[in-house]
Amino acid sequence: NNAMAAVRYRPSRFEGRLLLVRPTQASRQAPGVPGDELNGWGPLPTGGVELRWMDGTHGQMLYQPCLSQLADHLRGWLDAANG
Secondary structure (H helix, E strand, C coil): CHHHHHHHCCCCCECCCEEEEEECCCCCCCCCECCECCCCCCCCECCCEEEEEECCCHHHCCCCCHHHHHHHHHHHHHHHHCC
C-alpha cells in the first residue's frame, strides 16, 4: 500500500514554506529523483523549500541514532517558525 500511495500521490501547490529532510544514503525503497535534490518538492510551496540532510537511509530515519538527528532538524525548524 505504501508503494502504491507513493506512485499515485500527486501533491499540489500550497502557500508556505516546506522543510525537506533527506537521508544521505539512497536506498532501493527511496532512491530519490536523479538530478533533483528536492525530489520534486521544489515548485510546490510558494515560500520555497529548506533542505536538510541527515545520516542513514530513509528506512533508518525513525530509529536511533538517526531519530535524534531528525528530531533536531524538526525542533530547529519549529523554533525558527515560532520566532
